[in-house]
Structures are given as structure tokens and as C-alpha cells.
Amino acid sequence: MTGAATLALVLALLLFVVGVAVLTAMARDALAAVVVFGAYSLGLAILWLVFRAPDVGLTEAAVGAGVTTSLLLVALGRTGWAGLGPSFSLSFDARSLVGPVAVVLALSLTLPALSPVGDPEAPGFGGASAYYLANAGSLGIENVVTAVLVVYRGFDTFGEVAVVFAAGVATLVVLGREVP
Amino acid sequence: MQRPESPVVTKTVRVVSPFVLTFGLFTLLHGTKSVGGGFQGGVVVATVVVALGFGFGVDETRRALDRQTLVGTAAAGVVLFGLVAVGSLLRGAPVLDLTAYPVATVYVVELVEVGIGVTVAGVVTTLFFQLGRASDE
Numbered sequence: 001m002t003g004a005a006t007l008a009l010v011l012a013l014l015l016f017v018v019g020v021a022v023l024t025a026m027a028r029d030a031l032a033a034v035v036v037f038g039a040y041s042l043g044l045a046i047l048w049l050v051f052r053a054p055d056v057g058l059t060e061a062a063v064g065a066g067v068t069t070s071l072l073l074v075a076l077g078r079t080g081w082a083g084l085g086p087s088f089s090l091s092f093d094a095r096s097l098v099g100p101v102a103v104v105l106a107l108s109l110t111l112p113a114l115s116p117v118g119d120p121e122a123p124g125f126g127g128a129s130a131y132y133l134a135n136a137g138s139l140g141i142e143n144v145v146t147a148v149l150v151v152y153r154g155f156d157t158f159g160e161v162a163v164v165f166a167a168g169v170a171t172l173v174v175l176g177r178e179v180p
Numbered sequence: 181m182q183r184p185e186s187p188v189v190t191k192t193v194r195v196v197s198p199f200v201l202t203f204g205l206f207t208l209l210h211g212t213k214s215v216g217g218g219f220q221g222g223v224v225v226a227t228v229v230v231a232l233g234f235g236f237g238v239d240e241t242r243r244a245l246d247r248q249t250l251v252g253t254a255a256a257g258v259v260l261f262g263l264v265a266v267g268s269l270l271r272g273a274p275v276l277d278l279t280a281y282p283v284a285t286v287y288v289v290e291l292v293e294v295g296i297g298v299t300v301a302g303v304v305t306t307l308f309f310q311l312g313r314a315s316d317e
Binding site: 055062063066067070071075139141142145146147149151154162165169172176 | 262265
């Protein structure tokens with residue numbers, strides 16, 4: 001893809017993601033908000049693919065668009081909440097803008113500190129990542145992301161797996177009230 | 181959750197599930213060569229159970245997979261990763277030195293990925309069943 005086409009695609013996806021994020025915040029119906037939030041995750045997943053981070057994109061599509069949406073849907077089903085019907089309506093309260101706008105402005109102050117996209121001089125490309133890129137192949141692992149996660153940063157990954165397991169156990173402790 | 185009546189949903193779930201499951205297992209076991217790995221593969225495999233829950237009812241699906249099996253699977257993944265992690269000590273290497281084993285490192289990594297995958301798949305399925313079940317039996 002040429003540079004201009006990629007730029008147009010990225011801009012369109014960013015507009016879509018921001019648009020559905022605003023719609024998620026403004027939807028009056030909780031079910032509609034969940035569905036629009038799923039579209040937000042899907043847009044973000046495609047954006048990661050365009051940015052050549054397919055591992056993150058696959059995670060976003062599976063966890064964000066798939067599992068989170070279904071968990072929110074079944075949780076919504078349990079509340080016994082009837083919904084507002086098939087119409088899609090938005091609500092807007094100017095006071096609710098204060099918090100998000102303040103956070104966005106505060107975070108925007110950090111933008112000049114970031115390196116441009118694809119800058120070879122960016123700090124992330126030196127140091128350890130050069131070592132990972134040079135040595136992961138000799139382990140027989142062609143996907144460097146997997147090599148970093150499992151071989152070089154195995155302790156972090158073990159902690160993450162323990163956190164996932166703890167989340168499942170905690171859910172069972174809180175919700176799983178069946179007699180053993 | 182009420183049992184969905186739509187034949188479109190049940191038929192789609194029937195047709196799509198085997199392919200999604202295959203893709204999930206491929207992602208899980210092929211993480212060293214292509215996109216994905218234990219986390220992604222485990223989630224995609226769990227998505228099959230989620231889809232079955234939407235197509236045929238959460239409680240019907242839950243009856244086919246009992247809780248002990250799910251929690252046992254999730255725990256087995258953590259234990260497997262832990263054993264691989266401390267196993268390198270036996271060969272005089274530091275903890276989590278996956279290159280210390282006498283087999284090619286890529287196979288050790290695959291073993292760890294399987295451990296990650298079954299834990300993630302078991303936990304996501306457990307979360308779905310606990311949130312989605314209709315009754316507090």
C-alpha cells in the first residue's frame with residue numbers, strides 16, 4: 001500500500017474509533033452501548049493490523065470485540081433489565097464532558113515527548129530490542145513477540161498467567177455459590 | 181439467559197464453531213512461527229464455548245463442561261508453566277532459562293504456550309459460565 005492510501009486508511013479508522021467511542025458514551029440504551037463498544041474494539045483491532053502489530057490486533061479482536069462483548073451481554077441479561085426497544089437514542093449532558101476533556105487535554109501534553117511513528121532513532125529500537133531481534137531466530141522462534149513473551153520476559157508472563165488464574169478463582173469465590 | 185430460538189444463530193454456531201476451534205488451536209500451537217500464542221489461542225478456543233452458549237443456551241453448554249474440569253484445566257496450565265520454570269534449576273541453570281533443556285528451545289516454548297492457553301481458555305470459559313448462567317443452583 002502506498003503512503004497516501006495507508007494514511008487515509010489510518011485517518012478513517014481513527015475517526016471511526018473516536019466516533020464509536022463517543023457513541024458508546026452517549027448511547028442511552030445499555031445494550032446499544034455494549035454493541036457499539038464491540039465495534040470500537042473491532043476498529044481498534046484493524047488499526048493495530050495497519051500499524052503492523054498483528055499480535056496485538058488478534059488479542060484486541062478476540063478479547064475486546066469477542067469475549068468482553070459477550071461477557072457484558074450475559075451480565076446485562078442477568079440484571080433482568082428490559083431495554084429501551086429497537087430505537088437507538090443518544091443522551092448528552094454537558095457536565096459529563098468536563099472529566100473526559102480534562103483527561104484528554106492532560107494526556108495530550110505528553111504527546112510531544114513521543115517519537116514519530118517509524119522513527120529509527122526512537123529509544124525503543126535500541127538496547128534490548130536489538131538483542132531480541134538478533135537472537136530470537138537462533139532459538140528457532142520466528143515470531144519475535146512470542147520469543148520476548150516466553151523466553152526473555154518469562155517471569156512477567158508467568159505473573160500474567162497467575163493473574164488470569166486468580167481472576168477465575170475470584171469469580172468462582174464471589175459468584176460460584178454451588179454446594180461443592 | 182433465555183434459550184435463543186433463532187435457527188439462524190444455532191445454524192451459524194454449528195457451522196462456524198469447528199473452524200474457529202481449529203483456528204484457535206493453530207494460533208495456540210503455531211505461536212512461534214506466526215501471529216499469536218498461548219493467550220490469543222486460549223481466548224479464541226474459549227470463544228467457541230461462548231458461541232455455543234449463545235447458540236444453545238448457557239446452561240445447556242455448562243452442563244457439558246463441569247466446573248471441576250474447567251478449574252482443573254486452568255490450574256494445570258499454571259502448574260505446567262511453573263514446572264517448566266523451575267525445571268531448569270535441575271540442570272544447573274537459572275529459573276525460567278528455557279534454553280537449559282536438552283530439547284530445542286522452540287519445543288519448551290510450545291509447552292509453555294500450551295500451559296498459558298489452557299489456563300486462559302479455562303478461566304474465560306469459567307467467567308462466561310458464572311456470569312451467564314440463568315440460575316443459582
